[in-house]
Amino acid sequence: MPVNVLFAARPERWETYEAPLRAALSEAGVEANLATQMPAHEVDYIVYAPNSGVEDFAPFTRAKAVLNLWAGVEDVVGNPTLHLPLARMVDHGLTQGMVEWVTGHVLRHHLGMDAHILGQDGIWRKDIPPLAQDRRVTMLGLGALGQACAEALGRLGFAMTGWSRSQKEIDGVTCLSGDQGLRAALQAADILVLLLPLTGDTENILNRETLAYLPHGAVIVNPGRGPLIDDDALLAALDSGDVGHATLDVFREEPLPMKHPFWAHPQVTVTPHIASETRQKSASQVIAENIRRGEAGEPFIHLVNRELGY
Known part of the structure; x- marks a missing residue:
């Protein structure tokens, strides 16, 4: 039947x-x-x-x-x-799409590609980026998507740290958990990628207090969930220069309202929830x-x- x-x-x-x-x-x-x-x-x-x-x-x-x-x-x-x-x-298709999007944007910030893509003004900008092994990347969230992205970035040579609520073991990734682990993971993030699920414990996990743990000028890449970040706290950190750039694919309200300050902020890249489908x-x-x-x-x-x- x-x-x-x-x-x-x-x-x-x-x-x-x-x-x-x-x-x-x-x-x-x-x-x-x-x-x-x-x-x-x-x-x-x-x-x-x-x-x-x-x-x-x-x-x-x-x-x-x-x-x-x-x-x-x-x-x-x-x-x-x-x-x-x-x-x-x-x-598999969703995972592969996320790996490609995350890898692309991490490499974009690691290599400083915006300066050359956007700066076609006759100025010879010869800023040599460090090798991947000297760039610290932290992945918040080590589920199926986070682990796949962390492993892909690790294969490129990035110094990878991962954080999850429960302790994980992943080859090539320094895995941390718990409140103290979160602080250490953020402190080790030149580039921070968020791929946590949205729960009561993870909402606003990036707030005024936790953003302050990041190295000055760190980059945030969020293809996970919009409410993982306190928007006002992020904007304040961007305005002060404590956060150097935020590439955001997910938001509390989607489509992102036209008047939202993310659209006009020079240190924010908005992508329309396309990191993976x-x-x-x-x-x-x-x-x-x-x-x-x-x-x-x-x-x-x-x-x-x-x-x-x-």
Whole structure:
């Protein structure tokens, strides 16, 4: 008997996901009835985007899992009606895209490329950057995305430090945890990359106090979550020169309002939440694998820890 899979996301997502999902389910050997509408009590799996409009999971009495289309789950993990297993999206395409974006912007700041790209004014600026081994990069967040980015930067020779809430061990990365570890990680950051999940413990993790731990003139690169940073504290640090530049891909409100001071600040680069995007083909394969596992009685992959929030 086919399993019933509800695709709960905005209509434009269905247009791009329908064919890859059907193909992935077929390749996984799963016979499925895939649709955007069906009676809640008949649904076996929910492929879910938090902006879909589905907020009450209580009617889904026979569903086995909610399979999130996004890597971030902060908009659903606290839903009091959700008692089903919740899997976040860990997708090779998303990971590779994040590695490429982070590597590109870290190299941009490491090499001082802006001076030559923007400074076409006849001035011969021969400022030689240090080698990567002499540039300290800190990664806040060592989950799947953070670890992949830290390893990629480490292979380029950067002196890598990583911080996470729980202690990790990664070859080529000095791994720290805890409050004292956070301070040491920030103090070791010529370039700081944020790839933490958004939880009650990580919101505003960069604030007036913690920003002061950074070396003078440090660069911040945030492709993680907007609320990881206190905007007012960051602007003050940029105005004083304590932070040399901030490249920001995520914001508290998106699209970033036109009147937000980030747009006009000379030491801020705004990118429109493009650091990484879930790729339909590879994401569909992840979803299909979890449905195959559920039907085979095998453990789901990428399950969210409700207590930790990710």
